[in-house]
Amino acid sequence: MNCAYELSGTRFAYGAEPVLDIDKLKINHSGITALVGPNGAGKSTLLNLLAFINPPAAGTMRFHEQEVSATNYQLFRRRVGYVQQKPYLFHASVSDNIELALKIRRVPKSERREQVRNTLCKFGLEKMAGRYAQGLSGGEAQKVALARALIHGPEVLIMDEPFNHLDRAFRELLQDLIRDIVERDKVTVIFTTHDQLHARTLADQVFSLIDGHLIPLSAMNLFTGTITGDRFNTDKLSMIIPPGIQTGTRLAIEANQLVLSRQELESSMRNHFPGRISKLATENLQILVTVEAGEVFHAVITPAALQELGVSIGDTIWVSFKSTSVHVF
Amino acid sequence: MDYFIQALSSALVLIANFDKEIYSIVWTSIWISLVAVTVASLLGVPLGLAVAFKDFFGKKFLLQGLNTLMALPTVVVGLLLYGFFTRHGPLGEWGLLYTPMAIIIGECVLILPIIWNLSITAANSADPRLSLTCQAMGATAWQQGIIFLSEVRYALLAAVVAGFGRAIGEVGIAMMLGGNIHGFTRTMTTAIALETSKGEFEFALALGLLLLLVAFIVNGFLQYFQRLAR
Numbered sequence: 001m002n003c004a005y006e007l008s009g010t011r012f013a014y015g016a017e018p019v020l021d022i023d024k025l026k027i028n029h030s031g032i033t034a035l036v037g038p039n040g041a042g043k044s045t046l047l048n049l050l051a052f053i054n055p056p057a058a059g060t061m062r063f064h065e066q067e068v069s070a071t072n073y074q075l076f077r078r079r080v081g082y083v084q085q086k087p088y089l090f091h092a093s094v095s096d097n098i099e100l101a102l103k104i105r106r107v108p109k110s111e112r113r114e115q116v117r118n119t120l121c122k123f124g125l126e127k128m129a130g131r132y133a134q135g136l137s138g139g140e141a142q143k144v145a146l147a148r149a150l151i152h153g154p155e156v157l158i159m160d161e162p163f164n165h166l167d168r169a170f171r172e173l174l175q176d177l178i179r180d181i182v183e184r185d186k187v188t189v190i191f192t193t194h195d196q197l198h199a200r201t202l203a204d205q206v207f208s209l210i211d212g213h214l215i216p217l218s219a220m221n222l223f224t225g226t227i228t229g230d231r232f233n234t235d236k237l238s239m240i241i242p243p244g245i246q247t248g249t250r251l252a253i254e255a256n257q258l259v260l261s262r263q264e265l266e267s268s269m270r271n272h273f274p275g276r277i278s279k280l281a282t283e284n285l286q287i288l289v290t291v292e293a294g295e296v297f298h299a300v301i302t303p304a305a306l307q308e309l310g311v312s313i314g315d316t317i318w319v320s321f322k323s324t325s326v327h328v329f
Numbered sequence: 330m331d332y333f334i335q336a337l338s339s340a341l342v343l344i345a346n347f348d349k350e351i352y353s354i355v356w357t358s359i360w361i362s363l364v365a366v367t368v369a370s371l372l373g374v375p376l377g378l379a380v381a382f383k384d385f386f387g388k389k390f391l392l393q394g395l396n397t398l399m400a401l402p403t404v405v406v407g408l409l410l411y412g413f414f415t416r417h418g419p420l421g422e423w424g425l426l427y428t429p430m431a432i433i434i435g436e437c438v439l440i441l442p443i444i445w446n447l448s449i450t451a452a453n454s455a456d457p458r459l460s461l462t463c464q465a466m467g468a469t470a471w472q473q474g475i476i477f478l479s480e481v482r483y484a485l486l487a488a489v490v491a492g493f494g495r496a497i498g499e500v501g502i503a504m505m506l507g508g509n510i511h512g513f514t515r516t517m518t519t520a521i522a523l524e525t526s527k528g529e530f531e532f533a534l535a536l537g538l539l540l541l542l543v544a545f546i547v548n549g550f551l552q553y554f555q556r557l558a559r
Contacts (some may be wrong), residue, residue, distance in 0.1 A: 048461075051465055053461065053464050053465055074467065074469070077464070077465070077467045078467035080465075082465035082466075084458060084461065084462065084465070086458065087458075087462070088456055088458035088459055088461075088462040090476070090479070090480060091479075091480055091482075091483075091557075100466070100476075101466055104466055104467055104468045104469075104472055105467065148466075
């Protein structure tokens with residue numbers, strides 16, 4: 001698959017404070033990529049780099065196989081649509097807000113009108129075209145910002161926490177819209193979220209950001225501890241890791257690498273922990289199973305698998321995984 | 330009380346009959362203040378934006394100075410400029426004293442700190458997301474500037490209107506630098522002072538009412554722009 005972005009040795013700092021330190025990052029073209037992490041992990045900073053708003057302090061960056069440099073930054077920026085977490089709408093009507101994206105690109109007036117009309121229809125905004133943007137609700141504003149970001153046909157759509165504070169109906173609408181523009185228009189979509197399960201179920205690629213460092217998997221199962229021999233010890237659990245790993249204070253396991261069973265499995269997997277199911281949640285036709293087994297594990301399974309297991313909240317269950325499926329950093 | 334009511338009704342008759350003398354004075358006041366506010370805005374708004382966006386040594390001191398100058402007494406401005414414009418003063422040769430130009434310069438000096446300071450406030454009141462939004466949309470630096478001005482336009486207009494309100498209502502500068510010359514530098518405020526001292530209370534009251542009306546309209550615009558800016 002072609003790469004939309006390739007970052008190598010990318011560093012960024014606010015003053016003397018380093019906030020981003022990425023050795024390698026490849027984001028696939030025409031796919032959905034989620035960046036997951038807690039507040040202050042560097043998600044928005046990384047988005048600003050990917051939207052060509054801030055240049056990195058060090059490292060190289062390629063966009064659709066073209067080298068990005070200080071001289072062509074502005075040109076690359078125009079190939080991206082960016083929707084902020086709380087989008088800012090200008091003191092103008094909804095249609096003027098959307099049209100401004102075309103005005104900036106010096107699109108002729110006659111073309112602008114046509115495109116704005118089409119975009120308003122596409123996003124179901126026709127009825128509020130003349131409304132003053134400052135009076136819109138959060139969801140409506142998000143819609144307008146999305147329409148404004150997409151009207152010029154960007155190759156990449158970047159969204160910062162787009163699903164925050166959205167009601168269920170609009171959340172689903174937005175998900176459908178994202179899938180639609182990826183499939184039909186071959187747009188690369190990158191979004192940040194706190195919600196690991198949501199990221200995992202919606203995105204093709206999930207990266208987690210922890211303290212400015214990127215790990216190429218979701219951090220649904222992230223533990224802090226120390227290494228002793230071939231074991232990673234947290235305060236509550238001791239997990240077997242591949243031999244040879246000597247440094248690292250964090251261990252992550254992808255949610256789909258966890259195997260759930262009612263009895264202890266006899267297999268090549270070296271980690272087996274009994275626990276109790278504390279939560280079951282559904283997201284995008286997948287089930288998130290939360291198991292308290294000393295540490296809290298999150299596994300993602302299909303509804304059919306859950307039915308086959310025949311378990312419910314409070315039941316005892318075994319969590320197993322291979323030592324090679326862990327990522328220590 | 331009868332005296333006041335009689336004077337008030339005479340004043341209203343003068344206004345209703347479009348007394349040429351009265352309206353000529355009103356017009357002099359308005360055009361002088363308009364020119365002053367235009368010049369002060371052309372200087373004050375860019376200066377305000379520059380100070381808002383740039384950090385430099387002495388910025389805090391400048392802001393404190395501008396705040397102080399917002400309450401600048403008009404007679405002090407009149408007095409200082411009189412010293413410059415009088416025949417023996419450094420600019421005496423220019424023959425500005427007792428001309429509308431002298432009043433315009435004086436009013437400019439008076440309202441420049443107001444417009445400058447309120448422009449800084451206007452620029453600082455812009456939403457912090459505005460700049461990032463403009464950049465993310467791919468706007469050039471020039472386009473970003475235009476969009477920024479457009480976004481804070483009501484707050485800037487409020488600054489300009491506040492300056493106009495101060496200029497049209499001041500009396501010290503118009504009296505000391507304009508000389509209250511009939512048909513030339515006589516403004517509403519100087520005429521009110523003169524006519525009252527002459528015992529022409531109805532005439533002064535008519536001008537007072539019109540000045541009040543102008544102030545009311547200006548204040549209406551100010552509140553309108555401030556409301557829109559929010």
